[in-house]
Each structure stands twice: as C-alpha cells, then as structure tokens.
Amino acid sequence: MSAVANYLPRNTWIHRLNPLTKMLWSIILMTLSFLYRDPIILAVLFLSIALVAYMAGILKEMLPAFKGLLIFAGIFLLFQIFFITEGKVLFYVIPGTKILPITDEGIFGSLAMGARLMVIAASFPVLLGTTQVKDLVIMLVEKIKIPYTYAFMFITSLRFVPTFMQEMEQIVQAQCSRGHRLENRNLIRKFFSLCPLAIPLMITSVKKAEQLAISMETRGFGLGSRTYLHQIQFRAIDWGISLGMLGMVALSVYLNLQGIFQ
Amino acid sequence: MIKVNDLTFQYPNGTPVLRQINFHIRPGEFVALIGQNGTGKTTLLKHFNALLKPSSGSVQVAGIDTRKSTTGELAKKVGYLFQNPDHQIFMPTVEKEISFGPGNLHLSKEEVKARTLEAASQVALSEYLKENPLFLSKGQRQRVAFASLLSMKPEIMVLDEPTTGQDYQEGIQIMEMVKKLHYEGHTIIFVTHDMELVARYAQRVIVLNRGQVLLDAATREVFYHPEELMKTNLFPPQIAQLAQKLKTNRPDLDNVLSVEDLYQELIRLEEDKANVCCG
Numbered sequence: 048m049s050a051v052a053n054y055l056p057r058n059t060w061i062h063r064l065n066p067l068t069k070m071l072w073s074i075i076l077m078t079l080s081f082l083y084r085d086p087i088i089l090a091v092l093f094l095s096i097a098l099v100a101y102m103a104g105i106l107k108e109m110l111p112a113f114k115g116l117l118i119f120a121g122i123f124l125l126f127q128i129f130f131i132t133e134g135k136v137l138f139y140v141i142p143g144t145k146i147l148p149i150t151d152e153g154i155f156g157s158l159a160m161g162a163r164l165m166v167i168a169a170s171f172p173v174l175l176g177t178t179q180v181k182d183l184v185i186m187l188v189e190k191i192k193i194p195y196t197y198a199f200m201f202i203t204s205l206r207f208v209p210t211f212m213q214e215m216e217q218i219v220q221a222q223c224s225r226g227h228r229l230e231n232r233n234l235i236r237k238f239f240s241l242c243p244l245a246i247p248l249m250i251t252s253v254k255k256a257e258q259l260a261i262s263m264e265t266r267g268f269g270l271g272s273r274t275y276l277h278q279i280q281f282r283a284i285d286w287g288i289s290l291g292m293l294g295m296v297a298l299s300v301y302l303n304l305q306g307i308f309q
Numbered sequence: 310m311i312k313v314n315d316l317t318f319q320y321p322n323g324t325p326v327l328r329q330i331n332f333h334i335r336p337g338e339f340v341a342l343i344g345q346n347g348t349g350k351t352t353l354l355k356h357f358n359a360l361l362k363p364s365s366g367s368v369q370v371a372g373i374d375t376r377k378s379t380t381g382e383l384a385k386k387v388g389y390l391f392q393n394p395d396h397q398i399f400m401p402t403v404e405k406e407i408s409f410g411p412g413n414l415h416l417s418k419e420e421v422k423a424r425t426l427e428a429a430s431q432v433a434l435s436e437y438l439k440e441n442p443l444f445l446s447k448g449q450r451q452r453v454a455f456a457s458l459l460s461m462k463p464e465i466m467v468l469d470e471p472t473t474g475q476d477y478q479e480g481i482q483i484m485e486m487v488k489k490l491h492y493e494g495h496t497i498i499f500v501t502h503d504m505e506l507v508a509r510y511a512q513r514v515i516v517l518n519r520g521q522v523l524l525d526a527a528t529r530e531v532f533y534h535p536e537e538l539m540k541t542n543l544f545p546p547q548i549a550q551l552a553q554k555l556k557t558n559r560p561d562l563d564n565v566l567s568v569e570d571l572y573q574e575l576i577r578l579e580e581d582k583a584n585v586c587c588g
Binding site for chain 2: 214217218220221222223224225226227228242243246247250251254
C-alpha cells in the first residue's frame with residue numbers, strides 16, 4: 048500500500064518536469080476519459096499512462112497498483128453489466144429464462160466504465176511516483192495561490208500515514224498481550240473486535256495533532272508569507288508539453304463534437 | 310520459567326538486532342534488563358510473549374515453545390506492560406478497562422469483577438473505578454495499564470520501563486507494588502534506565518550491549534564491574550561507586566548497594582579493626 052503513494056527517485060526528464068505540468072497531465076487524462084465512451088480509445092489512454100511510467104523508469108513499481116486497479120475495475124464492470132438493459136439482448140445469465148439479460152450496449156458501456164475508472168485512477172500513482180509531494184505543495188501555494196494552511200494539511204496527512212501504521216502495530220501488540228483476539232468470522236463481532244484498536248489509535252492521533260499544532264505555533268506557524276528553500280522553475284519544456292497537451296485536448300473536443308471520435 | 314537458547318533475531322529487512330542470546334530465568338526471580346537505547350531490550354522482551362519469534366534459536370516460556378504458541382495464548386502466563394499506556398486504553402471507565410483482560414480469559418462474571426476490584430486496589434485506584442481513564446494523569450494511566458495486567462494474574466510479569474513518566478514517589482510506589490508481587494511468587498523481568506531502582510529492587514541484572522549479553526549476574530556482582538559497564542555507557546549507582554573507591558584501602562569491604570549497607574559495613578570493619586588491636 049505504501050509503495051503506491053511513494054516518491055520513487057529516478058533521474059529522468061519526467062521527474063524533472065514541473066509538478067504543475069504533471070498535474071495538468073493528470074487532469075487532462077481525467078477530462079479525456081469523460082469525453083470518450085469507446086473502450087478502445089480509453090484503453091489507449093490507459094496505455095499512454097503506462098508508457099509515461101515506463102519512460103520515468105517506474106513501471107515495475109507501478110504494476111502492483113495497476114493490477115489492483117484492474118481487479119477493482121473488473122468488479123465494477125461485473126456490477127455495471129447487469130444495470131444497462133438497453134440495446135440488443137445477446138444472452139441471459141441463466142439460460143432458458145429471461146433473468147439477467149446481457150446486452151451489447153451493456154458490455155460496451157461497462158467496459159468503457161471499467162476502462163475510464165482505470166484511466167482516472169492510474170495517473171495518480173504515476174504523478175506521486177515522479178513528483179516530490181513537497182514540490183507539488185510549493186507549486187500549489189506559489190502559483191495556484193492555495194492557502195498554505197490547506198496545503199500544509201494535505202502534506203501533513205500524507206506524512207503521518209507511516210507514523211499511524213507504526214502506532215497501529217504497537218496497539219495491536221498491546222491488545223494481543225491482553226488476550227485480545229482479532230480473527231472472528233461473525234461480522235458484528237468482528238466490528239466490535241476492532242474497537243480496542245480503533246479507539247486508542249483515534250485518541251493518540253488527536254493528541255498528536257494537538258501537540259503538532261502547539262509545536263508549530265511555537266515555531267511561528269501562521270505569521271505570514273513564507274520563503275522556500277527550493278525554488279522550482281516552470282521551464283520551456285514545461286510550457287511546451289503543457290501547451291501541446293492543451294492543444295491535443297482542444298483537438299479531441301473539436302473532433303468529438305464533429306462526431307468523428309466518440 | 311524462561312529459557313532462551315541461542316536466540317538470534319533479525320527484522321525481515323535483514324537488520325540483526327539480537328545475537329546468540331542465552332540465559333535461563335528461574336521461577337520467582339526478579340531480573341532487571343539494562344542497556345543503552347537501541348540495544349534490543351524491548352525486542353528481547355517481546356520474545357517472552359511471542360510478539361516476536363526467534364529468527365533462530367528458541368525461547369521457552371513456562372515450558373511452551375513460543376514459536377508454537379501465540380501471544381493470545383501466552384497472555385494467561387505472561388503479563389506485558391508497554392511503555393505507553395495510551396496504546397491500550399480504550400474503555401470509558403477504569404473498571405471496564407481493567408476487566409477487559411480477564412474478560413478475554415473466559416472467566417465467570419463474578420471472577421472478573423473480583424479480580425478487577427483486587428487489581429484496582431493493588432495499584433491504589435479503587436476510588437477511580439468509575440472515572441474515564443483518559444482524564445487521569447500519565448502516572449495514573451500507567452497504573453491503569455498495570456492493573457489491567459494484574460487482573461489477568463499472570464505468573465510472569467514483563468515490564469518495559471514501568472516508571473517512565475512517573476515522579477520519584479510514584480516510581481517507588483510502582484516498584485514497591487512489583488516487589489509485593491514478587492513476594493507473592495511472580496517472576497519479574499523489568500527494563501529501566503534508573504540504576505538506583507535496579508540496585509534497590511533487582512536480584513539479578515542482565516546487561517545488553519548491541520544485541521548481545523554483556524553481563525549476567527547478581528546485582529551486587531554487576532555493579533562492581535564498572536569497566537564492563539562503561540563499555541555500554543552505564544554507570545553503577547553512586548553508592549556502589551563510592552564503595553568501589555573505599556575498597557582500594559579496605560579490600561574486605563562487601564559489595565553494597567545501599568547507604569544503609571555501606572554504613573553497616575563500615576561499622577563492622579571498624580569493629581573488626583578494634584578487635585584486632587585489642588586482641
């Protein structure tokens with residue numbers, strides 16, 4: 048799980064791109080995926096993400112995330128296929144009856160839904176794998192003018208995930224030492240067996256947040272505009288790629304409206 | 310009670326923590342485990358209730374091989390007090406918190422109730438049974454955690470820095486409680502950085518240095534090996550240091566660990582001298 052959102056340092060031009068360029072890429076992919084409803088075009092979009100990951104040298108690390116997405120999209124597809132009843136009926140799930148019809152529209156539509164889901168979700172691990180979160184936040188604050196407090200909240204919540212996982216391990220050990228059993232088949236019991244773990248985690252988290260707030264205020268948090276150690280430039284290549292991508296979007300929207308690409 | 314044979318432990322990423330550890334702890338012993346931070350004290354303790362299992366070698370607790378058991382099963386035999394009580398407190402009242410452990414042991418309601426009241430009175434928290442443990446002081450929360458182990462009546466008590474966050478008075482109170490448990494027949498193993506507490510309470514000291522046992526002997530012995538202790542930046546309590554100095558002139562001075570003992574020893578030596586003169 049932790050590998051999915053981790054920065055993977057490599058020395059490629061994709062890593063050196065401005066975080067905003069990569070964010071634009073992510074947003075554009077999302078836009079395009081809503082523009083198209085042809086599963087083949089959507090699959091090509093997904094492959095383009097894999098190609099970017101390959102060029103950034105992180106495809107191997109991305110594969111588990113992609114695999115997980117594929118399973119998720121598969122489940123999504125299975126549900127979806129029964130809810131689209133328009134179009135020509137191809138067959139019924141239970142032969143000889145009229146229960147659960149599968150239509151050509153259904154297959155087509157649910158494939159598109161699954162592929163769209165994958166396109167939307169797959170760009171994020173690639174974005175986070177090639178971009179340091181702190182750079183992303185600095186750019187969001189400096190260029191997009193997001194208030195630093197909100198940007199800080201975002202960066203801190205990411206930063207604390209491993210801390211809380213460690214904390215969780217301690218809590219599990221403490222409760223097991225008191226004879227607490229986690230494995231339970233009964234769903235309601237399972238829920239209650241999580242209470243001894245969830246409550247201490249919640250309480251220690253709140254305490255930690257309080258301490259963090261105090262320690263930050265003592266160091267002058269919120270005094271006004273900040274200066275940053277690292278300056279990130281929006282270079283010519285960033286302009287080039289960003290404008291190129293925007294041009295492609297404009298073209299696709301135009302073609303889409305003309306009815307050439309659906 | 311606890312048999313550690315050739316215990317070696319490394320984390321899955323290959324970092325070795327414990328190397329070739331051997332010792333036996335007999336029933337009813339009162340053992341202090343000392344050493345610098347990061348030498349593996351807590352890692353070693355976690356082997357005593359199967360929270361960790363040996364990479365090689367074996368750990369036997371009350372005749373049970375920890376590799377063939379689980380922490381839950383061993384909870385009946387081993388009580389483990391963690392450094393931070395906030396990792397375990399989750400019930401809305403002290404009473405419920407203390408009764409959580411025995412509740413896991415499939416005891417009757419009356420038995421759980423009786424044990425809870427007993428444990429609460431042992432840690433002097435009887436008046437706080439209906440309070441929410443979160444609003445108690447750090448020292449009191451530590452005692453709640455301690456009581457929640459006592460109520461399970463384990464034969465072996467493993468205490469990871471039981472006196473941290475306590476003032477001197479509270480620390481002594483906790484150790485006096487532990488001492489009482491020891492009189493009642495419990496086996497005690499505790500980790501601390503307070504050498505005064507070690508001198509005052511422990512019968513035996515195991516010194517850990519970089520994942521290996523540096524010294525393992527009676528408390529009186531260990532504190533009279535200052536050169537060895539120095540290797541891991543430990544210093545004997547001041548009274549032992551003073552006695553060590555006095556020993557250069559009076560080699561027959563006994564290894565003492567308290568002011569009272571040293572005083573008695575000095576009187577004894579004076580008397581012996583007087584006897585020799587007159588005789």
